Amino acid sequence: MERFGANFLIAGVVTFLLGFFLQGVMPIITLRKVPVKTVEEMAANPPDSFYQLAEDYPVEFQKVYGEANPQSFAKALRTGRDVYVAEACWHCHSQFVRPVSNEDLRFGPVSTAEEYQNDMFLPHLFGTRRIGPDLIREAGKRSNDWQMAHLYDPRSVNPWSVMPGYVWFFDADRRPQERALALVAYLQWLGSWVQPGARQAAMAPAAAPAPGGAG
Ligand code: HEC
Numbered sequence: 001m002e003r004f005g006a007n008f009l010i011a012g013v014v015t016f017l018l019g020f021f022l023q024g025v026m027p028i029i030t031l032r033k034v035p036v037k038t039v040e041e042m043a044a045n046p047p048d049s050f051y052q053l054a055e056d057y058p059v060e061f062q063k064v065y066g067e068a069n070p071q072s073f074a075k076a077l078r079t080g081r082d083v084y085v086a087e088a089c090w091h092c093h094s095q096f097v098r099p100v101s102n103e104d105l106r107f108g109p110v111s112t113a114e115e116y117q118n119d120m121f122l123p124h125l126f127g128t129r130r131i132g133p134d135l136i137r138e139a140g141k142r143s144n145d146w147q148m149a150h151l152y153d154p155r156s157v158n159p160w161s162v163m164p165g166y167v168w169f170f171d172a173d174r175r176p177q178e179r180a181l182a183l184v185a186y187l188q189w190l191g192s193w194v195q196p197g198a199r200q201a202a203m204a205p206a207a208a209p210a211p212g213g214a215g
Contacts, residue, residue, distance in 0.1 A: 030113060037118035042189075043074035049188035050076070053144055057176055064178045073185065080186025081120055083179045087166065094127035095136040095190065108137035109194055132163055139192035147184045148176055 046068065054061045054068035065072035084090065097103050099110045115136075116124055142150070146157060152170055154161035169180035176184070 027113070031117055034114055034117045039078055039119050040070070040074050042118050042120055043070050043077055046070060046073035047139065047188060047192045049140070049144055050185050053181060053185060056144055057181065060175055060177065061181060064181060076182045076185035077120060077189060079178065079182035080184075080189075081125075083169075083183050084125065084186060085123075089135075090125045090127045092129060092131035092163065094130050094134045095124075096126045097134055097136060103134070107134045108191065111136060115193070135187065135190055137191040137194065138187050139190055139194075140188065144184055144188065147187055148180060151180055151183065 050073050051068045054065070061068070065076060097107045097109065097111045104110050150157050150163075151166050152174060153165040153167075154163040155165075166180070169183070170176055
């Protein structure tokens with residue numbers, strides 16, 4: 001065994017250097033010129049779902065956010081992200097569509113590095129396990145009402161779900177409180193920057209070769 005010692009040492013050092021280059025140096029080189037956006041910049045154009053939230057739950061919304069505008073949206077995004085971290089949603093959900101295993105067919109367009117270059121992803125929430133589906137393309141997949149019902153009791157919309165219900169985000173009348181409003185605003189934001197139609201394009205079958213073959 002001893003005579004292999006040097007080989008193991010060299011293999012270890014090479015692997016370390018490769019890892020350091022790929023995960024430490026490469027991201028810096030690739031993203032050096034992409035500015036890190038602030039939460040306010042990310043919240044500059046609230047999606048329709050946020051205005052809808054204000055209409056659907058006027059009393060509760062008004063109490064926490066006043067009006068629906070970019071400022072209140074930034075506040076909701078911050079709280080939503082914090083609740084997502086605090087409740088360990090990331091323990092069961094990833095936020096990264098990988099370019100393998102046809103993941104784009106299930107979740108939508110493959111993730112790109114630029115998408116994560118902003119304060120909303122510090123810390124990043126890529127996740128390591130998928131007990132539930134990836135959420136980085138969740139925006140617009142479901143209605144606000146579906147999200148609320150699902151948060152309160154996942155089994156009410158998905159009988160076989162193993163996701164826990166988060167009843168403490170709601171009051172005794174099952175009206176959403178701050179954490180529920182913020183989380184739904186956050187979920188409806190995840191991936192809202194992807195061009196409409198990109199998901200459909202990713203899911204469309206590859207174009208058939210022209211009849212007559214390539215010429
Ligand atoms: C114990 C694991 C677990 C935890 C913790 C968990 N989930 Fe889930 N989640 C699931 C599973 C499984 C599903 C798929 C079944 C379903 O729709 O309920 C799911 C589905 C979802 C969906 C629906 C995705 C879609 O469009 O199909 C959303 C949104 C979601 N979870 C958000 C959350 C949020 C927000 C939290 C934290 C407050 C959370 N989850 C915590 C397991 C989990």
